[in-house]
Amino acid sequence: MDATYKPILRYVDVIPAKHEGKPVFLLRDPVGIIEDVVVVPQNVVFLLPLMDGKHDLRDLQVEATKRFGEIVPLEEIIKIVNFLDEKGFLWSKNFEEIKSKAYENWLSLPLRPMAHAKQAYPLSASEAKFFIDDILKLCNPDSSKPPKILIAPHIDIRAGAKAFAESYNRFKIPSGSRVIIFGVGHHLDLPWSVLTKDLATPFGVVKNDRGGLLYLSNSKKIELFPNHIAHKLEHSIEFQILFLHHLLKDEFVILPFLIGPLIIFFEDKTKELVEKFIEALSELIDDRTYIILGIDFCHLGPRYGDPFEVSEAYIKKILETDKSLLELTFNGKSEDFLNETKKLTPMKICGLSCLYLVNLLLNKLNIKGEYQIFYQEAIPFGQGSVVSVVSAGYHF
Known part of the structure; x- marks a missing residue:
């Protein structure tokens, strides 16, 4: 590794913590390709934003020298960059090898x-039964016919307990049902991925809808982008499955999709796939x-x-x-949905692509x-x- 090397840090969670009584930062891979959490001293974290593929090791050395008020040897910078590369936190040949092994392990899981x-x-x-039962006690809605389309949160279950209760108390569907789930793929770089x-x-174990899966893949020959490793740690589907399994026991099957960001759906190459x-x-x-x-909706404030x-x-x-977004989803034209949601970028709504697919589906079915x-x-x-x-909920 020479001084002209320009490191690129992968997207990682950077979490403040304490290690052996000292303030540190933890680096965590939110996708789960790298399973280890890496401890980084507080005094080197300022270098991470500079690992953007635009700054070489000399640039990092100059910045470190300014920060500490004394010359930082290039060897120290190389040591830090090598450490991050070895751990799989930089885009590099080494990371590609780690990723390949991670996928091999993930795909082999039954x-x-x-x-x-x-x-x-x-x-x-x-304990899980008591946990969910306590949440469901937070509301007691009338026992009306369950909605064909249900919207539920994926936020931390304790924080969003009331909303989970309001959704799942109304979702007592018949035995033998199929449930298609659209969950937000927070770290998915594809339009969707079926699990x-x-x-x-x-x-226990919730069964996948093998019949529906075979119909989509073999009969319709749809590109499903199956089993992206983003499924490994994503919670947006996992939380729904928890409630469903408690309520419906083993009397249902699922067809779970992670859905990527809405911006992908604007690409010309995606339009035919979506259709x-x-x-x-x-x-x-x-x-x-x-x-x-x-799905969740708006994310606003300093945290975001x-x-x-x-x-x-x-x-x-x-x-x-x-409210306006749901009206647009269930009663609007798909073109209007896209035009209006472009204006909502500052609101940081993570469920837009899921809502868009539902809008398309309802318009297709008329x-x-x-x-x-x-x-x-x-x-x-x-x-x-x-x-x-x-x-x-949406009834039809």
Whole structure:
């Protein structure tokens, strides 16, 4: 490695912590390709933003020298960069080799293990049952017909407990149903990715819809981008499965998709894929098929990069934005949806692509149903920051 090398840091979580009594930062791979958490001293973290492929090692050395007020040997910079590369946190040949092995291990798993048990929810079946039952007690809605399309949050279950309760208390669907799940792929770089594996929960194993999967892949020959490694740690589907398995036992199958960012759907090369995808999905919609969206809505405040704290007045605007978005989703034209949502970029709504696919699907089926918002909330999530969630359903 010479002085002209320009390191590129991968997208990683940088978490302040303490190690052996000293302030440090932890580097964590949110996708799960790298399983180890790496400890980085606080006094070198300032170098990470410079590892952007534009600055070489001399640039890093100059910045370090300015920071410490004395010459930092180039060898020290090389040592830091080599360490990050060895651990798989830089884009490099070494990372590609690590990634290849990680995919090999991931694809060999017979089912998707729980990624968030013991943190987001209990691991044991008995404790998980009490945990979910306590949440479901937060509301007692009328026992009306379950919605064909359900919107539920994917925020931390404890923080969003009321919204989860409002959604899943209304989702007592018949035995033998198929549930198509659209979950936000926070780290997915594709339009979507289906998971073909069964999924583990504290209650056992939830079966994948093999019939639906074969129909899409073999009969319709749809590009499904199966089993992207983003499924490994993503929580947006996992949290829905937890509630479903508790409520429905083993009497249902799932067809789970992670959905990538909306910007991908603006690309010309994606449009034909989307058209075929929606056409194929529309042919799966029948009396025993239901759809769940595991999505959150607006993310605002300092935690999410905004230069302001969210006021009570602004929260009213957030909730009105979410209402308007649902009206557009269920009753708007697809072209209008895209045009309007372009204006919503500052709101940082992570469920837009899932909502767009539902809008396309309803327009394709020419279905005219009715939607109902069961519950809305802007949940405090960090100093002056909020995440808005919605519990809603669509009947047809």
